[in-house]
Amino acid sequence: MCFANTIVETHKKFITPKEGGVYIHTKAEHREICDKNPNLYNMSRTKSRLQIEVCGDCGASDPSWASINRGILLCSDCCSVHRSLGRHISMVKSLRQGTWEPSVLNFVNSLNAHGANSVWEHHLLDTNSSKNDKGMPRVRKPNPKDPLHPVKSDFIKSKHVNLVFVLKSNLQEEGIISGVNLENELSRQLHASVRTSNLETSLRLLVQGANPNYFHEEKRSTPLHVAAKFGQASQIELLIANGADINAIDGNGLTPLEVAKSNNHNVIAERLLDSLYEVTDRIIMFLGGKKPDHSSGCHLIIPETNNTEISEQLTIARNRLQVVPNKMFEELVMDLYDEVDRRENEASKIINLSVFK
Ligand SMILES: [Zn+2]
Numbered sequence: 001m002c003f004a005n006t007i008v009e010t011h012k013k014f015i016t017p018k019e020g021g022v023y024i025h026t027k028a029e030h031r032e033i034c035d036k037n038p039n040l041y042n043m044s045r046t047k048s049r050l051q052i053e054v055c056g057d058c059g060a061s062d063p064s065w066a067s068i069n070r071g072i073l074l075c076s077d078c079c080s081v082h083r084s085l086g087r088h089i090s091m092v093k094s095l096r097q098g099t100w101e102p103s104v105l106n107f108v109n110s111l112n113a114h115g116a117n118s119v120w121e122h123h124l125l126d127t128n129s130s131k132n133d134k135g136m137p138r139v140r141k142p143n144p145k146d147p148l149h150p151v152k153s154d155f156i157k158s159k160h161v162n163l164v165f166v167l168k169s170n171l172q173e174e175g176i177i178s179g180v181n182l183e184n185e186l187s188r189q190l191h192a193s194v195r196t197s198n199l200e201t202s203l204r205l206l207v208q209g210a211n212p213n214y215f216h217e218e219k220r221s222t223p224l225h226v227a228a229k230f231g232q233a234s235q236i237e238l239l240i241a242n243g244a245d246i247n248a249i250d251g252n253g254l255t256p257l258e259v260a261k262s263n264n265h266n267v268i269a270e271r272l273l274d275s276l277y278e279v280t281d282r283i284i285m286f287l288g289g290k291k292p293d294h295s296s297g298c299h300l301i302i303p304e305t306n307n308t309e310i311s312e313q314l315t316i317a318r319n320r321l322q323v324v325p326n327k328m329f330e331e332l333v334m335d336l337y338d339e340v341d342r343r344e345n346e347a348s349k350i351i352n353l354s355v356f357k
Contacts, residue, residue: 056117057081057156060144064096068104069241070120070160071111071203076349077148081156083345087338089160091241094348103271107237111199119203120159122167139165169208187214187223194227194235202238212244220251221259228260233268246275270295279337286340 055063056072063073067082068091074082082090093100118125124141142152158164169186171177177185190210193202206212215222224244227235236256240246247255254262257276260269273294274281281291284301292298324332 055144056112056120057159058142058144058146058152064094065092066095066108066112067092068108071108071116071199071238072120073112075144078152078156080349081148081153082160083342085157085161087341092345094345097348098344101271101274103233103267104237107199107234107241110234111203111238114200116200116203119166119200119207120163121165123165126167163207166207167204172208183209183211184214186210188216190214191216191219191221191223191226194223194232194239195230197232197234199234199238202235206238206242212239212242213248215248222248222250222256224248224256225250225254225259228256228265228268228272229263231260231263231265231268233271236268236271240275246272279333283333283336283340286344 053063053073054061055075055078056067056070057078058075060075060077063075065074065076065079065082066072067074067079070090073095074092079092082092121141124139139155139158142155146152169182171185172182186205186208187210190202190205190212191214193205212224213222219226221229222244224236224239224246225248227239246257249255250259255272257269257272260266260272277292277294277299280300285291288301290301292301321329
């Protein structure tokens, strides 16, 4: 058992876990949460707003998962392959369980509806593509009835890991620029693109190699500052999903959160504030089922413990944590976050399967 697992297991004894330690919303609980917190969508209502409801990888109808950073919906079969690839490739989330931040759901919905899949499958869709002219073997996209292994899984790896169907930048194809110069040019284009609502362009630029943390020397800001200034909530989600640093400082010493506030984009400012605490919030929700209210200055909720049962094992674990170097602690928290993500997704998968029994 890894260290992260041990921590989850240890703390489970001192909280009131639901469904074996994974906080799962029943319909009634979910409704209650949404009533109390209008910022959280009730998926049963918003699911109908997802416009292209087929699996992006095999075309199966009624997909029950989404890949947040890929901007596509997935069936449970294809999702299982995405999960095996890791969160750095695909961040999957159930459409049927749990809660979604409205801005994340809008972002996924918008990206899916406006052709994110055509970015990942450009050369499959474009029959006049130069790649086909060059004799690239014709690849058939799987259909829902194809076997998961090897047909769907091989296709998913080609599409999402090796990016073989993605259109390269003209600048790169024609050998005009390369290396750092190419990245800088794509990043400058991204810096300009995120002020508009055109998500697909920003996605293409990121896929082609634009740096989400590019600091524009003349404009003295990063793409996240620009999106915050122009109130582009979905562009902010795209940048965060692709590794943009929420704490980046612009030429005036301001973070994107401060830029959003100074431009009266209060909903975006709230979302950026929440994003600062995403890791601890997710872990706290998992352990105790409550999310801290950051707007009121509450950033942590310590799960209630049964003082009479604090074990020797927990005391030893706490003492050890006190002396862990920062870098190692950071890695430990990342492991813990991944473990929470795995368990929540596993629980969603089990519930999804039980619906069909
Ligand atoms: Zn599928």
